[in-house]
Amino acid sequence: MTGTQVISHSAAQELDVLATRYKRAGGLGLQVLNLVGTQAENLLERLPDSVKTRLEIATERALNIALDAAGHSRARVGDAPDWLNRAATGAMGAAGGLGGLPSALAELPVTTTVLLRAIQGIAAEHGFDPDDPEIRADCIQVFAAAGPLEQDDGANMAFLSARLSLTGATVHGIIARVAPRLATVLGQKLAAQAVPVIGAVAGAATNFAYASYYQEMAHVHFGLKRLAEREALPRDVLVADLARRLKPPGGPAGARIDARR
Numbered sequence: 001m002t003g004t005q006v007i008s009h010s011a012a013q014e015l016d017v018l019a020t021r022y023k024r025a026g027g028l029g030l031q032v033l034n035l036v037g038t039q040a041e042n043l044l045e046r047l048p049d050s051v052k053t054r055l056e057i058a059t060e061r062a063l064n065i066a067l068d069a070a071g072h073s074r075a076r077v078g079d080a081p082d083w084l085n086r087a088a089t090g091a092m093g094a095a096g097g098l099g100g101l102p103s104a105l106a107e108l109p110v111t112t113t114v115l116l117r118a119i120q121g122i123a124a125e126h127g128f129d130p131d132d133p134e135i136r137a138d139c140i141q142v143f144a145a146a147g148p149l150e151q152d153d154g155a156n157m158a159f160l161s162a163r164l165s166l167t168g169a170t171v172h173g174i175i176a177r178v179a180p181r182l183a184t185v186l187g188q189k190l191a192a193q194a195v196p197v198i199g200a201v202a203g204a205a206t207n208f209a210y211a212s213y214y215q216e217m218a219h220v221h222f223g224l225k226r227l228a229e230r231e232a233l234p235r236d237v238l239v240a241d242l243a244r245r246l247k248p249p250g251g252p253a254g255a256r257i258d259a260r261r
Helices: 009-026 028-036 040-046 049-076 082-098 101-125 133-144 155-161 170-193 198-231 235-246
Strands: 005-008 257-260
Touching: 005 009, 009 028, 009 198, 009 235, 028 198, 049 101, 049 133, 049 170, 101 133, 101 170, 101 198, 133 155, 133 170, 133 198, 155 198, 155 235, 170 198, 198 235
Parallel strands: 005 257
Antiparallel strands: none
């Protein structure tokens, strides 16, 4: 989009907060790798070929189950604060890694459900209805971001810029599209948990990082969505300005938004 877009000073401040969240999410992977003591690109190589083959199908199934389970649980139990979700997923990761790969595979759909439930809670925190079909699709779309153990290859900005056209099959279509990327991300997690006992430490660390990462990205996603509605600005313009704020000083200039008081 060409031209200079003008937003309020308070909106510019909110973009600064979202940029901080974005950076904080991206820093979690390195911390986890230091704790686990390996490199992300080597983790997937540790998985048996049979597991790699089944992982994408299992991930898509887990997402479908998680979407219904997370929605139903919200009707019975209120949303938990971010720190509690991180602690819960960390504990599940430890339990999953305790028995090596078999228990880690069994833990995967449970963790996926808790992560999705946390994302739905963040959507509600930003004023959106998690039961609305569009917001349900948005919650799944958050998983399209690069995982905490990956380098950001542009996937994060791509998912933030994505525009969803709702149809009857939209949510299932998004799940099918997101599953391959999430399968790769979860494969790294499973590989870290594959060694019994030691895998419990790795499982707790990676799950904590995953919960923290996707919660931060959900805050960015729904924060931008709310800001776009409130300021009546195109989402693409806000995403471009967020990208500009994330560039190091002296880098090429990005899209510009002037703030007025």
